[in-house]
Amino acid sequence: MTEIARPFTDVFPPVAAALAEGRPVVALESTIVTHGMPFPQNARMAARVEAIIREEGAVPATIAVVDGRLKVGLSDAELEALAQAGGAMKLSRADLAFAIAEGRTGGTTVAATMIAAAAAGIGVFATGGIGGVHKGAETSFDISADLDELARTPVIVVCAGAKAILDIEKTLEVLETRGVPVVGYGTDVMPAFWSSRSPFAAPLRLDSAAAIARFQKTRAALGVTGGMLVANPVPAAAEIPEAEMAGHIQTAQREAVDRRVTGKAVTPFLLARILELTGGRSLETNIALVENNARLAARIAAALA
Numbered sequence: 001m002t003e004i005a006r007p008f009t010d011v012f013p014p015v016a017a018a019l020a021e022g023r024p025v026v027a028l029e030s031t032i033v034t035h036g037m038p039f040p041q042n043a044r045m046a047a048r049v050e051a052i053i054r055e056e057g058a059v060p061a062t063i064a065v066v067d068g069r070l071k072v073g074l075s076d077a078e079l080e081a082l083a084q085a086g087g088a089m090k091l092s093r094a095d096l097a098f099a100i101a102e103g104r105t106g107g108t109t110v111a112a113t114m115i116a117a118a119a120a121g122i123g124v125f126a127t128g129g130i131g132g133v134h135k136g137a138e139t140s141f142d143i144s145a146d147l148d149e150l151a152r153t154p155v156i157v158v159c160a161g162a163k164a165i166l167d168i169e170k171t172l173e174v175l176e177t178r179g180v181p182v183v184g185y186g187t188d189v190m191p192a193f194w195s196s197r198s199p200f201a202a203p204l205r206l207d208s209a210a211a212i213a214r215f216q217k218t219r220a221a222l223g224v225t226g227g228m229l230v231a232n233p234v235p236a237a238a239e240i241p242e243a244e245m246a247g248h249i250q251t252a253q254r255e256a257v258d259r260r261v262t263g264k265a266v267t268p269f270l271l272a273r274i275l276e277l278t279g280g281r282s283l284e285t286n287i288a289l290v291e292n293n294a295r296l297a298a299r300i301a302a303a304l305a
Contacts, residue, residue: 008100011120012073018059019121024301026053026294027072027117027125027155030064033079034088034107035268036128037283043083045287047076049126049294056298063116065091068103072120082107090264092145110157111149114227123216123304124156126297128290129193130229132162132171134266135253142266143174150227151178156216158230158297160289161191161198164242165249165270168198175229176203181219182229183212185296191233194285195242202231209296213303232296238288240281248277 011019018025028049033042050060061073064082074082082088082105089099089106096112099105108116110130117125131144144166150157162171168190175182184190184202192198206212216228233239252273261269274282 009070009072009116009119012061012071012075014059015061015073015120022305024058024298024305025061025122025124026058026297026301027113027120027122028053028060028062028294029108029110029113029125029127030062030082031090031107031109032128032290033062033064033083034085035090036271037286039083041283041287043080045290046079046083048287049290050079052291052294053126053298056295056302058298058301060294061117061120061122063108063113065089065096065099065104065106065108067105068100070096070100070116072116072122090268093149094145110146111144114149114153114155114157117155118153123154124158124297124301126158126290126294128159128286128293129161129163130157130159131267132166132168133174135165135167137167137170140262142263147171147174147178147180150175150180150229152225153227154220154225156212156228156230156297156300158185158232158293158300160193160234160293161231162193163267163271164193164195164198164245165253165267165274168192168200172200172203178226180226180229181215182231183215185212185230185232187231187233191231192242192245193289194234194240194245194282196233196236196239197242209299209303212300216304230296230300232289232293234285234289235292238285240278240285248274248282251277
């Protein structure tokens with residue numbers, strides 16, 4: 001942990017020990033727990049994802065802010081309590097320090113998790129999907145801070161692509177402009193979160209955790225700063241086909257506009273509405289893809305270590 005962040009931070013002892021010994025550690029975000037899934041599915045998912053990382057020989061470090069303390073790794077009891085916390089904030093770069101200063105509790109987005117992971121010396125992070133450019137951003141300017149964080153913070157982010165509620169094509173354009181490498185894992189096309197394929201090509205392709213680790217080490221050796229995005233398709237058995245999801249997404253987005261849902265409320269609203277429209281299938285797929293990403297992230301962390 002960097003000295004400047006240490007006074008505000010609690011590193012879970014197993015995570016601290018693994019970092020001190022150079023063993024692989026995988027960071028996990030917590031907005032999926034506080035805002036992405038209902039209880040008790042969120043608690044069961046979080047526990048299972050941590051277990052998968054341990055099975056792969058790495059140490060999980062779920063990151064969150066609890067009562068004003070930045071937590072890098074949570075105990076089972078802390079994770080269970082977070083899954084049931086009411087009124088938790090959704091924290092990104094803009095308000096991470098606010099929550100700490102005001103003694104609040106919040107789930108960390110991709111951006112905030114990357115900040116904490118990098119400060120702790122964790123180089124690999126597993127999530128579900130990243131934020132990105134929202135549809136209609138040319139008038140709303142609604143673009144996630146995750147993209148700028150990927151450009152500046154040296155963490156590998158393993159995801160199932162940008163959330164399919166977003167404009168994937170524009171998200172890829174912004175990442176290219178920011179100089180963020182986007183790697184399709186075992187695929188030439190970008191996944192679309194709940195679906196294994198989108199209409200858009202993956203800019204780069206690698207087929208093993210060792211190759212991803214070698215790429216990141218080469219970037220560091222060349223002095224190339226910033227993160228890397230690894231797009232890992234949801235397993236075919238768990239996916240919802242893109243054509244089917246497109247209809248549900250359009251319905252949810254139309255309702256969001258009609259109800260004047262804006263800002264940070266947009267993504268939770270859309271995810272909740274899509275859960276209803278798919279009869280719960282989107283949640284099952286979400287859990288499957290997070291587990292799949294955790295497994296790959298642990299293997300990348302092991303290759304780096």
